[in-house]
Amino acid sequence: MSEDRWNTVLVLGGIRSGKSGFAESLVAGAPSVRYVATAAGGEDDPEWQSRIEAHQRRRPQSWSTEEVSGDPVLLTELLLSAGGDETLLVDDMGGWVAGVLDPARQPNDDEADVKNLAAAVRGTAARVVIVSPEVGLSLVPLTPVGRAFADALGTTNQELASACDAVALVVAGQPTWLKGSAAPFSVTPPEEPTVVMSRPIAMATPTAPAPPPPPAQPPVEPVVEEFEPATVVVPVTAPEPPPSAALSESTMMLPLVASGLTEIKPGMDLPLPSSDAGPDARERLAGLDLPGGGLGALSEAIEFAAATQNTTTPRAWSAVRLVVIAGSRAGGAVAGTDTADVDRRIAEAERGEGLLGRLAAQAGADVSVLRTAPVGAMEHGPVTDEAAVETALRDGWKLADAAADAGRDVIVLAGIGAGVEAAATAVLAATTGSEPVATLPRVLVPGARFDDSAWMTRCAAIRDALHRIRQEPRGATDILRQIGGLDVAVATGLLLGAAARRMPVLVDGPLGLAAGLVARDLASQTRHWCLLPEAGTLALVKQGADVLGLTPVLETGLDLGEGANALAVLPLLRTAISLASAAPVHPALLGEVGDDGLDSSPAAPEDVDDEGPDLDFNTSAFNALNYREPGA
Structure with a gap:
């Protein structure tokens, strides 16, 4: 076991839960990381490819990537051959289980594959972080293939959880440790923590946001700050000032309690913007009552504002x-x-x-x-x-x-x-x-x-x-x-x-x-x-x-020059964000004349039969798994 008391970690979470980002933060401080990719297929699925590309863009350039999608045994062999100075990030076990269940490998002892993988996790000398979907909280799949996948993945998660030093569950970007805990990777043993405090910085008291300026632009009241090097170092265990005293100080004298800062080091666990609101906002643009081709490249700013504000209808800054x-x-x-x-x-x-x-x-x-x-x-x-x-x-x-x-x-x-x-x-x-x-x-x-x-x-x-x-x-x-x-x-x-x-x-x-x-x-x-x-x-x-x-x-x-480019185009970005939030749905996409598109109880479609409503499944993930129905 490593000096910070973990060698293997299992990170569980649902779709878009932030599990991959949290897993990456655990190894961000490693000198080098081998990213072990398990996904197979999906070359003809643009949405699936965009997910993979998003993961690739997020990885530091120092990381290397290794594909093990061809044969599930490759992952077991990789874990056993990895050295003690290596760090591996396996993302994710859904692709590995799909390979285990591939009809082309049948008949096969699938349970033995899972047992061998868990034994490899116990025996590996390397640091390993494994990401796996948690599917047990959703509805029971309606198809035999779906049920087989959910059962196999649940069994695999149980075996890995037993084998790993620590297990975390990530929900809405917030991790909870189910077993043990794991600090982010550190190259050297952590020193005694300290808080470095600066001398007071002279700063004018900020005022409330001003209304939009009149045509004759008034001069801006600047906030001027002076940088001075730190002069006082105190242990982190020193008593904090009482809240009443802290809140009476000037802004730049406030202790960093608002964001919870204790130490700036690699592997910090900071929040992520919404992974759903941004794409949903971009998709919403296609149905708005806008002439021509819409907002074009400005959609990037709208998606960014939506993700950072966690809403599909963001407001302009x-x-x-x-x-x-x-x-x-x-x-x-x-x-x-x-x-x-x-x-x-x-x-x-x-x-x-x-x-x-x-x-x-x-x-x-x-x-x-x-x-x-x-x-x-x-x-x-x-x-x-x-x-x-x-x-x-x-x-x-x-x-x-x-x-x-x-x-x-x-x-x-x-x-x-x-x-x-x-x-x-x-x-x-x-x-x-x-x-x-x-x-x-x-x-x-x-x-x-x-x-x-x-x-x-x-x-x-x-x-x-x-x-x-x-x-x-x-x-x-x-x-x-x-x-x-x-x-x-x-x-x-x-x-x-x-x-x-x-x-x-x-x-x-x-x-x-x-x-x-x-x-x-x-x-x-x-x-x-x-x-x-x-x-x-x-x-x-x-x-x-x-x-x-x-x-x-x-x-x-x-x-x-720096800052001026952004300020020059900022009015256009704000206009686009406001327009995207205020524009109604195009009349041609409404159910009937006068429908505002916000009816919460629309009439049932005519093709719904008596056996129950049709379910709109997103089949991209299953397409990527290359499943075939038995006998196909």
Whole structure:
């Protein structure tokens, strides 16, 4: 048994229960994972293929995939041959049972296959997480094939539950341990837990959301924050301040009780958006009374809003907070940068002026600016230390808490800083193996002129930094400490905190994508709370979005800078979401003239016979199992 007292875990759950996401979180901190896929068939079923592709996009690039769908014995052999330093994620046992019951294998001792699998689970030296559907709570299937499958899967689950160290049941995304418990994978033994507390951050008290601005846009009242490194470290067992005292403090002084933060580490279990509301909202669009082809690419934003709000008729975001994170670096990463011009743009954002201020005023958004401490040159050594990274992560989490406590319903993440493009390129290369020279943006100087000499200097700095860390650990905090910097760390913490508070984030530009890549290795759920409103022109952003599985809503070619692209298209996104929620069903799809489509007791269809109503089964899963009726 491993040092955190588990080697094998069985994760049970119904369809769309979040069981796979929870299982993935248990192994997210492993250096490498072998994803063992059991699904067979379904090549002609687009819906089934889309499910498989969604799982594939969610996996980190460091994971490998192994197919065992051809023969159920392959899984047993794989478990017995796996080494003690390996981590396996088997998803799921429904496909394995389907292979066991395949008529092509009959006659066969199916019970012996199940017993041998359970024995392999007991005897494996590797860490293993097994995902399996829980079908025992549904109706008894009406067909012999369905009943055979349910019985075989139930028997298999019982055998595996007996063999595993821990068993969890996931319902509506919430896990409950039925046997033992399992902490997420950790590479090193956990140290004595501590809570790092920051000095108070000066921040104006947030006001209630303002009504839509009049045509003459008033200046935005900015919320200005100052970043300071942590100065006090106290044990986690220290007594917490009483609630009455805590609630009387300013927003940024509040303890992190709202989101339950205790320690930021790989394998964090954060909420997921609704897995049903988004697809249901997209399907609903097909029946709306809209002319022509409907809302087109804007359907992506509608589906995202529906999933994050857990409703098929989402409301448009009305209380927006623009969070601007300003960082600075040294060395080759800032070659060609006019630091005075960067400081000018940061100061404009703090005053609610400039491009970001004007766009924020048009969107009715307030502005929060946080300056991070300068960091070193990535080519010479780590850009910051571990304590500063931990503090920056927590400060970012607090920014998300502050937005949620102020009643905001969406965050637009922006960055202004020297060398952020180089840092984001280095993070992308270190986490995905991409080629920096293919993704590093060119250096544009005033006058629409490119400084290619500065671009080559930045490339050399990234090359030297990647060579320096070639044998170093590549964990999330290691990447931030070595090459990412404090602004990327704050943005990462904000994404984590936003997911914990179930708040959507509109990412835009290199900083948001770099933070998304790092946050994915701390909690895989974070990317599901992120939307890329506009692709922009940077290959860095497009490739990072592809790795994260983020589909840009629009590709208009905007290149206004971080945060500005998202704010520029935000009014269109809000219009589409409002229109999709308010539009009625097309009259041609209604049962009769005057029907509003909401009648809860429609007349029975004429083809229903006396033996009972017809049942509308979703047969996609059974098609994928390649079942054949006996004698067929």
